[in-house]
Amino acid sequence: DVLMTQTPVSLPVSLGGQVSISCRSSQSLVHSDGNTYLHWYLQKPGQSPQLLIYRVSNRFSGVPDRFSGSGSGTDFTLKISRVEPEDLGVYYCLQSTHFPDTFGAGTKLELK
């Protein structure tokens, strides 16, 4: 299975600040169809995960432009600017290029 390594595990932030979360895969996530199936989710406390970014850099419907995704191959980053209270929770990356789909272990974004 593809191993997804997320760092950091915990990320203290001040409201209004900017943070980056890294996700690295144990093999390239470029699919034979040319797409890269790397996605980002946020799980707020007590809620189910919600999709933020799909295929590396595409914001899902309703996701503010404070969220941006980048990367290629095996190295990916989620950036959050002007952090707001509703951004707090656990962020997960997911690869669906290779069977089976695998998630990163999560990064907890919390207030300093």
Add this chain to the structure above:
Amino acid sequence: EVQLVESGGGLVQPGRSLKLSCAASGFTFSDYYMAWVRQAPTKGLEWVASISYDGGSTYYRDSVKGRFTISRDNAKSSLYLQMDSLRSEDTATYYCVRLGDYWGQGVMVTVSS
């Protein structure tokens, strides 16, 4: 509005069976692959199984292969997960997921004697 509502969870003894259901609404169910993803208490997310549009193709993680069966009824816009020979390590919240974008609220399954 896309809605996915799971049901059927509960407490079950090891070795017994349980069937989860997911009622979908707000979209054309037969147009989407569907999946089950689980989350053990205080742990991360783990893909369990997926099913193609018409149910003709199914996929499972190794640890549930031969014990779990994913199925769907497009006429009823419903997804199912039949879980047999349950083990303590299957204890988790199970989420019904549409093609990785929309998730249900989850249903808790506890396997314990």
